[in-house]
Amino acid sequence: MKESLGAKTLIYPAPVLVVGTYDRTGKPNVMTASWGGICCSQPPCVAVSLRQATYTYGNILERKAFTISIPSEQHVKEVDYFGLFSGRDVDKFAASKFTAVRSTLVDAPYVQEFALVVECKLAQVIALGLHTQFVGEVVDVRRSRQSLRRAVWWILRK
Amino acid sequence: MKESLGAKTLIYPAPVLVVGTYDRTGKPNVMTASWGGICCSQPPCVAVSLRQATYTYGNILERKAFTISIPSEQHVKEVDYFGLFSGRDVDKFAASKFTAVRSTLVDAPYVQEFALVVECKLAQVIALGLHTQFVGEVVDVRRSRQSLRRAVWWILRK
Numbered sequence: 001m002k003e004s005l006g007a008k009t010l011i012y013p014a015p016v017l018v019v020g021t022y023d024r025t026g027k028p029n030v031m032t033a034s035w036g037g038i039c040c041s042q043p044p045c046v047a048v049s050l051r052q053a054t055y056t057y058g059n060i061l062e063r064k065a066f067t068i069s070i071p072s073e074q075h076v077k078e079v080d081y082f083g084l085f086s087g088r089d090v091d092k093f094a095a096s097k098f099t100a101v102r103s104t105l106v107d108a109p110y111v112q113e114f115a116l117v118v119e120c121k122l123a124q125v126i127a128l129g130l131h132t133q134f135v136g137e138v139v140d141v142r143r144s145r146q147s148l149r150r151a152v153w154w155i156l157r158k
Numbered sequence: 159m160k161e162s163l164g165a166k167t168l169i170y171p172a173p174v175l176v177v178g179t180y181d182r183t184g185k186p187n188v189m190t191a192s193w194g195g196i197c198c199s200q201p202p203c204v205a206v207s208l209r210q211a212t213y214t215y216g217n218i219l220e221r222k223a224f225t226i227s228i229p230s231e232q233h234v235k236e237v238d239y240f241g242l243f244s245g246r247d248v249d250k251f252a253a254s255k256f257t258a259v260r261s262t263l264v265d266a267p268y269v270q271e272f273a274l275v276v277e278c279k280l281a282q283v284i285a286l287g288l289h290t291q292f293v294g295e296v297v298d299v300r301r302s303r304q305s306l307r308r309a310v311w312w313i314l315r316k
Contacts, residue, residue, distance in 0.1 A: 002300035
């Protein structure tokens with residue numbers, strides 16, 4: 001017998017996705033989102049759901065591109081901040097002292113300090129309700145050489 | 159400096175979603191998928207990406223409904239099996255000895271033994287490429303009373 005909890009958004013775990021975009025003036029912005037992930041193998045695509053109220057929403061429509069940086073546990077404080085404030089009001093890169101790097105493939109920045117970065121060009125915009133889903137085609141995935149060194153060290157240690 | 163890994167499907171972590179459906183004869187089926195999750199707050203929606211080759215793909219189109227059961231660590235063996243074999247060839251409920259329960263709200267079964275179940279009616283079918291994304295509106299979420307007892311015990315113990 002199962003107890004009803006009502007029509008709620010209760011699936012776990014969810015990833016921590018840091019979405020990187022440029023606004024129309026060229027200011028880089030990041031926001032933390034957790035409703036998204038890989039959604040297609042060929043072409044490789046990721047989806048991320050955003051409310052229209054977010055600054056990132058307009059940026060993606062304007063630039064037709066975004067990146068998704070995957071943070072580490074050590075960045076939890078900054079990543080929480082990225083999800084609490086709007087790029088409309090603050091410069092999150094300046095505040096966090098993280099480095100915005102311009103992607104060479106898409107019109108969006110990524111976070112230098114994060115180990116894994118997925119670079120996407122906008123493929124589809126799907127209206128769902130309060131959230132809109134942005135589907136991006138993955139153009140490249142990049143990882144820090146540092147993370148590679150750590151992985152090799154981890155394997156050798158075993 | 160970051161090293162290019164190519165256009166790959168490399169976001170982590172991903173959830174473990176056990177998708178429950180009926181086929182046209184009424185046989186309950188489950189498959190394990192990991193490309194999906196919550197995608198909208200109002201109406202509450204989940205998305206799951208499936209290849210056309212899966213048995214579940216046809217079942218969802220036929221029945222316009224599916225459930226997502228969230229397994230626990232103790233079910234890892236059965237959940238792996240659910241992702242390796244097709245319901246076209248085997249009866250996964252019979253083989254795993256799990257219990258298929260008919261949802262009272264949507265035309266789909268769920269796994270009695272799993273602690274959390276999300277019941278969905280099909281809302282959108284989105285062609286992405288090799289994968290198709292099924293968006294389901296969440297009609298109800300159910301949890302085992304056992305999991306509630308465990309949660310209460312956990313809180314009281316603290």
